[in-house]
Amino acid sequence: MKYQYISDFFIALAYFSIPLELIYFVKKSAVFPYRWVLVQFGAFIVLCGATHLINLWTFTMHSRTVAMVMTTAKVFTAAVSCITALMLVHIIPDLLSVKTRELFLKNKAAELDREMGLIRTQEETGRHVRMLTHEIRSTLDRHTILKTTLVELGRTLALEECALWMPTRTGLELQLSYTLRQQNPVGYTVPIHHPMINQVFSSSHAIKISPNCPVARIRPAGKYMPGEVVAVRVPLLHLSNFQINDWPELSTKRYALMVLMLPSDSARQWHVHELELVEVVADQVAVALSHAAILEESMRARDLLMEQNVALDLARREAETAIRARNDFLAVMNHEMRTPMHAIIALSSLLQETELTPEQRLMVETILKSSNLLATLINDVLDLSRLEDGSLQLDLGTFNLYALFREVLNLIKPIASVKKLHVSLNLAPDLPEYAVGDEKRLMQTILNVVGNAVKFSKDGSILISAFVAKAELLRDPRTPEFFPVPGDNHFYLRVQVKDSGIGVSSQDIPKLFTKFAQIQSTAIRNSGGSGLGLAICKRFVNLMEGHIWIESEGLGKGCTAIFMVKLGIPERLNDSKLALMPKVPPNHGPTAFPGLKVLVMDENGVSRMVTKGLLVHLGCDVTMVSSSEECLRVVSHEHKVVFMDVCVPGMDGYEIAIRIQEKFTKRHERPIIVALTGNTDKATKEKFMRVGMDGLILKPVSLDKMRSVLSDLLEHRVLFEAI
Amino acid sequence: MDVVNQLQRQFLDYSASLHREGFLDDQFTQLQKLQDENSPDFVVEVASLFFEDCEKLINNMARALEQQQGVDFKQVDASVHQLKGSSSSIGAMRVKNVCIAFRSFCEAQNREGCLRCLQQVTQEYSLLKNKLQTLFRLEQQILAAGGSVPTIE
Numbered sequence: 001m002k003y004q005y006i007s008d009f010f011i012a013l014a015y016f017s018i019p020l021e022l023i024y025f026v027k028k029s030a031v032f033p034y035r036w037v038l039v040q041f042g043a044f045i046v047l048c049g050a051t052h053l054i055n056l057w058t059f060t061m062h063s064r065t066v067a068m069v070m071t072t073a074k075v076f077t078a079a080v081s082c083i084t085a086l087m088l089v090h091i092i093p094d095l096l097s098v099k100t101r102e103l104f105l106k107n108k109a110a111e112l113d114r115e116m117g118l119i120r121t122q123e124e125t126g127r128h129v130r131m132l133t134h135e136i137r138s139t140l141d142r143h144t145i146l147k148t149t150l151v152e153l154g155r156t157l158a159l160e161e162c163a164l165w166m167p168t169r170t171g172l173e174l175q176l177s178y179t180l181r182q183q184n185p186v187g188y189t190v191p192i193h194h195p196m197i198n199q200v201f202s203s204s205h206a207i208k209i210s211p212n213c214p215v216a217r218i219r220p221a222g223k224y225m226p227g228e229v230v231a232v233r234v235p236l237l238h239l240s241n242f243q244i245n246d247w248p249e250l251s252t253k254r255y256a257l258m259v260l261m262l263p264s265d266s267a268r269q270w271h272v273h274e275l276e277l278v279e280v281v282a283d284q285v286a287v288a289l290s291h292a293a294i295l296e297e298s299m300r301a302r303d304l305l306m307e308q309n310v311a312l313d314l315a316r317r318e319a320e321t322a323i324r325a326r327n328d329f330l331a332v333m334n335h336e337m338r339t340p341m342h343a344i345i346a347l348s349s350l351l352q353e354t355e356l357t358p359e360q361r362l363m364v365e366t367i368l369k370s371s372n373l374l375a376t377l378i379n380d381v382l383d384l385s386r387l388e389d390g391s392l393q394l395d396l397g398t399f400n401l402y403a404l405f406r407e408v409l410n411l412i413k414p415i416a417s418v419k420k421l422h423v424s425l426n427l428a429p430d431l432p433e434y435a436v437g438d439e440k441r442l443m444q445t446i447l448n449v450v451g452n453a454v455k456f457s458k459d460g461s462i463l464i465s466a467f468v469a470k471a472e473l474l475r476d477p478r479t480p481e482f483f484p485v486p487g488d489n490h491f492y493l494r495v496q497v498k499d500s501g502i503g504v505s506s507q508d509i510p511k512l513f514t515k516f517a518q519i520q521s522t523a524i525r526n527s528g529g530s531g532l533g534l535a536i537c538k539r540f541v542n543l544m545e546g547h548i549w550i551e552s553e554g555l556g557k558g559c560t561a562i563f564m565v566k567l568g569i570p571e572r573l574n575d576s577k578l579a580l581m582p583k584v585p586p587n588h589g590p591t592a593f594p595g596l597k598v599l600v601m602d603e604n605g606v607s608r609m610v611t612k613g614l615l616v617h618l619g620c621d622v623t624m625v626s627s628s629e630e631c632l633r634v635v636s637h638e639h640k641v642v643f644m645d646v647c648v649p650g651m652d653g654y655e656i657a658i659r660i661q662e663k664f665t666k667r668h669e670r671p672i673i674v675a676l677t678g679n680t681d682k683a684t685k686e687k688f689m690r691v692g693m694d695g696l697i698l699k700p701v702s703l704d705k706m707r708s709v710l711s712d713l714l715e716h717r718v719l720f721e722a723i
Numbered sequence: 724m725d726v727v728n729q730l731q732r733q734f735l736d737y738s739a740s741l742h743r744e745g746f747l748d749d750q751f752t753q754l755q756k757l758q759d760e761n762s763p764d765f766v767v768e769v770a771s772l773f774f775e776d777c778e779k780l781i782n783n784m785a786r787a788l789e790q791q792q793g794v795d796f797k798q799v800d801a802s803v804h805q806l807k808g809s810s811s812s813i814g815a816m817r818v819k820n821v822c823i824a825f826r827s828f829c830e831a832q833n834r835e836g837c838l839r840c841l842q843q844v845t846q847e848y849s850l851l852k853n854k855l856q857t858l859f860r861l862e863q864q865i866l867a868a869g870g871s872v873p874t875i876e
Contacts, residue, residue, distance in 0.1 A: 604805055606773045607812035613757040613765050645808075678811070700750045700811060703757065 001059065008055050015049025037084075037091055044084045047077035118273075125277045128156040133284045142292045149285050150180045153260065157274055160227060160263040165215060166256045167192060167236070174215070174257055190214045196231075201255050206232040206278040208270060215259050227262030228270050232282040234258055237290035258282055330382065337378050344371045383536055394438035394543055398570045401435050401493075402427060405466060408446050416454050421462055423450075428467030432491070436568030441540045445548075448533045449497050449561045457501030460558070469494040469564050490568045492546070500558040504550060512550055513538045541565055593710055596620045597638050599671070601631040601656070602645035607699070611643060611676065614706045628656045635660055639671045641713060643697075646675045654691040661692055672713050676701070727870030734861045735873055741858070746851055751814030755874065770855050773813045777848050780806045784841055788834065799837060800829040806844070818847045 019042035026038055054070045132152045136145050150162045161181055165174040173189040174197070190197075196213045209216060211226035233255040260278060262268050348368040356364060409425050416423045446464075453462045469492040504512065513534050534548075541548040544565040552559030598620045602608035608624055615622045623639070625631045635642060644656065657673050664670035674695040675688055688696050697709055741747045751766075758765040780802045787799045807822035821843045828836030862872050 604776075604808040604812065606769060606776055606809035609769050609772055610754060610812040613754070613762065613769065616762065617757045617759065678808070700753070700814075702749075702753050 005056060005059065008052050012049045012053040012056070015045050015052060019045045037087055040080065040084050040087055044077070044080045047073060047080050051077050121271075121273050125273045128152075129277055129280050129284075132156065132281050136281075136284055136288045137291075140288075140292050140295050142289060142296075145285065145288045145292060146178045149258075149281060150178055153278070153281060154180045156277070157260065158263065159260050161259075161261040163215070163259045164234075164256060165190065165259065167254050171254065177256075197257065200231045200257060201233045204233070204279070206230050206260075206275045206282070209259075211261075215257060216261060225265050227264045227266055227268065229259060229261045230270055230275065230278060231257055231259045232278050234282045234289070235286045237286075237293050258285070334382055337382075338375075341371060341375045341378060345375060380533065380536055394441065396436055396438060396568070398434055398436050399439035400433060401431060401466075401567075402433055404439060404443055404446075405464070408443065408450060408464075411447065412450050412454060416462065419454065419457070420459055421454060421457055422460075423454075423462045423464070426463065426465040428465075430468055431466060431493075432468075432569060434570045435491075435493070436570050437544065437565070438540075442544070442565065442567075445537045445540050445563065445565075446495060446497075448537045449495075449548075449563065452533065453497050453499035453501065453561065457499045457558075460500030462500075463498045464495070465498075466493060466495045468492065488569075490566050492564050493567050494562065494564045496560055496562045498558065498560040503555050503557045503559050504552040505555050506552070509550055509552065513548075537563070593714070594619045596640055596710070596714075597623070598641045598643060599623045599625065599631065599635055599639045600643045601625050601628070602643075602676070603627065604645065607645065611645075611701070614701060614703060615643075617703065618707055618710065620710075631656055632659055632663070635663070635671065637664065637671075641672045641674060641710070643674050643676055644693075645699075646677050654687060654693075657691045657693050674709070674713065727865060727868045730861065730865045730868060731870055731873050734858070734865060737858060737861060741854055745816050746854055748814045748816040750811065754814065767859055769813055770859070773809055773815070774848075774852055776809050777806065777818075780809075781841070781845055781848065784837075784844075788837055788841060794832075794834055794837075796829050796832050796837075800826060803829060815847075815851050818844060818851060821847055 022038060022042060026035070051070070051073045054066070054073050057066050058070060132149065135148045135152050139145055139148070146164055150164065153159065154162045159180070161179065163176060163180070164178040166177040167173070168175050168189065172192055174192050176188040176190075194214060196209050197215065200207050200209065207230065209229050209231050211217075211229050213229070213231075215231065216226075216229040234257070236254045236256055258278075262270065345368065348364055348371060351364050352361070352368065405425055405427060409423065412423055450462065450464060538548050541563050544567075546563060546565035548561070548563035550559055550561050596619070598615055600608060600611050600615065600622055602611060602624075603626055605626070608626065612622045612624055623634060625634050631642070631644070642660065646654070657675075660673060661670060672694045673692075674697060675693050676697050676699055677684065678699050685696065695709070695713055697705070701709075738747075742751075754766050754769060762768075784799055784802045787795055787802070803822050803825045807819055807826070810816075810818040810822060821840060825837065825840035825844065828840055865872055
């Protein structure tokens with residue numbers, strides 16, 4: 001009984017203290033969410049304790065009150081217990097789930113921690129890569145690049161050894177080029193076709209290789225447990241004479257091998273991120289190396305160009321010196337050679353005129369002939385050099401074509417008749433009488449060609465024909481690059497010289513126009529000449545925008561020399577002017593203007609008569625009119641000049657001038673209008689200019705003045721003023 | 724040939740005096756140069772023409788200036804201009820000079836001045852006519868004597 005008593009008492013104590021503890025601890029922790037439950041629980045426990053306490057009194061006889069209290073207590077306890085029980089049904093799953101969540105969160109935290117670790121490592125790797133790349137790319141020198149790579153990699157990854165194997169020139173072996181620790185690579189080589197090496201080369205990843213691989217055996221082996229080894233390929237760009245359009249294909253890339261070894265005995269393993277770092281670095285190194293290679297190549301190319309430049313410059317300067325020397329030589333020779341030649345020729349000709357014995361005459365003739373030949377030779381050579389220089393320019397002028405050909409004929413006839421050759425000239429009827437060109441050189445060309453014809457013909461005839469080349473015939477199939485285009489103010493003169501001499505064989509034809517080349521045959525060698533003639537002709541013809549060639553059917557069958565040159569067509573006025581006015585010196589006799597039809601208009605009989613007298617004295621055919629109407633009526637295109645007296649007041653000479661101009665629409669039909677006036681103030685002069693008068697003469701007119709005025713007018717077609 | 728020489732010398736002296744006294748100027752020399760075998764009487768012809776012209780013009784001017792009611796100065800001026808032209812063409816220097824003065828009077832419309840000039844012109848013209856006729860007579864004499872008329876430099 002006592003023990004029940006004590007036990008109950010302790011139970012009650014316990015029951016009372018538990019809630020106290022609960023309350024105390026809950027108060028301490030502010031987070032516990034289920035306060036209400038706790039209160040309930042506390043109540044439940046308190047009541048239970050109370051029950052037990054009250055139990056103490058029920059062991060003995062107890063009064064009704066105690067029994068009442070007990071009952072109440074028990075009822076309350078029961079109620080609260082039931083409620084609590086019910087509550088707990090709801091709460092306990094919650095509490096349990098809290099626990100689950102806690103576990104979940106812990107797991108999550110662990111995972112995040114791991115990931116953080118990973119990210120940090122990656123970030124560090126990235127930083128290393130950037131730093132490495134920066135180091136690698138900060139230089140374009142190949143050695144520095146590689147050295148830096150190895151050093152940095154070694155540092156970042158804490159490697160024991162890092163080595164780079166480069167392929168040899170032959171491409172069959174890998175040679176140890178750079179190492180990290182060993183300062184002097186021995187030049188150790190390894191054949192390139194090792195299966196492990198192939199494996200590494202065929203993949204772009206860093207691959208773990210066995211430490212027993214020949215490339216990995218470079219460190220002092222032996223005592224230690226070798227650390228893991230990784231190898232990665234580094235693509236190399238191999239350029240020589242690089243062409244921009246010619247990049248080497250990927251398949252022909254050569255590779256170098258980078259081998260990285262972890263420290264032995266460290267039980268470290270290659271982590272994935274470290275491998276990635278190695279791969280990235282290898283790529284960067286490849287890029288940097290290719291840049292270095294390109295730079296080297298371009299430097300080499302530049303050096304080569306500079307050398308070439310220097311050489312070219314030297315050559316140019318030498319050529320310039322040579323040209324200058326030649327020009328100086330020519331300039332000197334030109335004068336120095338010709339002067340004595342002229343002296344010799346002149347004096348020999350003079351000597352010829354004196355009394356000589358036959359032998360002496362023969363000797364003098366030979367001297368003359370030889371010196372003439374020599375003079376021609378000198379001229380030819382000098383001419384040719386000038387032609388080559390490009391410094392020769394044509395002297396263009398108007399000349400009479402017919403006269404030119406006649407003169408050629410006259411010059412060649414004596415020689416031809418000596419050789420009993422018959423020369424005939426055939427000029428086409430449509431050949432213009434006058435042409436614009438270099439008369440002297442055209443004559444030289446024709447003479448040369450005809451001379452050749454005469455020289456190389458022993459007998460027979462020579463036919464010279466000249467005509468205007470028609471458009472269809474201008475295109476010569478032999479010379480496709482020569483297409484002359486006839487135009488309005490020029491025409492192409494075609495001259496053919498056909499001879500019946502020894503002819504030329506077809507293989508010699510191209511050589512004909514080369515300098516100093518002569519056809520090797522005795523007949524020709526005997527006839528002298530320098531071989532320059534045709535070359536010079538060709539140059540002249542080319543200058544005249546033409547073409548020259550020789551046709552021959554073979555040896556003994558004669559040959560025809562044909563050339564075409566471009567000549568200008570002179571203006572028609574020049575024609576008529578030239579016909580009217582053969583060149584006479586100005587102070588010639590009275591009939592300086594034969595038959596020149598002029599019209600004199602003057603109201604004043606006396607001055608009219610005086611002017612007429614002047615003009616008649618100069619040989620003109622004068623028509624006189626005394627009024628403007630008469631002037632307009634009489635004036636015709638036959639009158640070349642109209643002299644108009646305009647100092648009569650009240651009569652407007654200007655108007656007549658205008659009317660005359662209107663009467664003749666074509667300018668070259670219109671007569672030249674000259675005003676004769678007594679005053680030449682500026683206003684009058686300007687008026688004349690405006691009206692379109694061609695000239696102005698101040699009265700009184702002297703004979704000489706009239707003569708010079710007329711010659712000026714006819715030459716220039718305008719005179720502005722003769723005082 | 725002494726006669727010819729004498730006549731020639733006479734001709735030259737007379738010519739020189741005419742030039743000296745201003746009756747003739749260089750233009751006349753030019754005219755003489757124009758005389759050649761084709762036109763042997765060129766100077767005489769021109770001189771005759773000149774005299775005819777002169778007389779006609781002088782008569783015109785006299786008539787115009789006599790008009791009591793309003794002198795047509797324009798007409799006078801035209802005539803004077805013509806006369807000036809003719810005289811300068813032939814080389815009659817004194818006549819030309821008078822014409823120049825005459826023209827200024829015409830422009831000023833000064834009748835008195837014009838009349839005075841007209842008188843002067845008439846006088847000069849008569850003088851020149853006589854002188855030239857003498858000169859031509861000398862020329863004829865030389866030619867008749869078989870000589871040639873010397874050219875004046």
